[in-house]
Amino acid sequence: MLDASRVIMGTYGQAYIDGVWQTHINKLEASVELEKRELKLVGNDWTVHKSGSKKGTGTMSGYKVTSDMIARGFTKFDIISKLDDPESYGHERVRLIRCMPDKIQLANWTAGEEVQEETSFTFEGYELLDPISAD
Template sequence: MNDVLDASRVCSGTYGKIYLDGKWHNNVSECTADVETDMKAIITCGSEWEDNKAGAKKGSGTIKGYKVTSDMIKQGFKKFELLAELDDPEAYGAERIRLKNCKASKVSLVNFKAGDICETETPFVFSGYELVDPIEAE
């Protein structure tokens, strides 16, 4: 790999897509997903250092987009699978991440204001993920 960053290889979120149970949601403007692990402190006699042991993991995220259909209201709190794809044509490749056992933690029913574009935000939790296609430098 070159020592100088090739700026054209930096991924742009413009090329992101979200598939919910295999269906492309073209109204999505933003999606985030993170995994946290509960770190358990390990303290032993004779050591000045606290160490950590990884505990349970927790996955959470948010889908934001424009109100086009009632799909997310109909989805409700039922389990779904989410595939996030980032496929910038200038990048080293496409990245696809599958989030497993997703469930909305909040469903927005009514959210509008005269003169404004209607947007939706659906926070969710998940348990498990798979890096289906990684981006790797040449």
């Protein structure tokens, strides 16, 4: 049976860009999509699949605190995502390699409201640095 205390809360997530903790980030999402080639073979009534290239995409968002993303421009950087809920079986760190923004937000504000900043990006690889295991 699931021990509910072991469910990881995003509250304990952290994002690091090139080693610098981004304290203003409150959401990070990244995924890898695999391109599959469909193959139809004689004598087989099933379509089979061959692995193709991979594509990494993501989005990070949070409060605007500095002009770092504007100053960084379209240069590549690494992101380390860290989840470290004190009640979980451990912590997880994943490095997103060679991230590049899709667009840079230069202005997006409304009087009387906190300024939010969102950056979508692609990446060219990942590495599971610290896995979580129930062992």
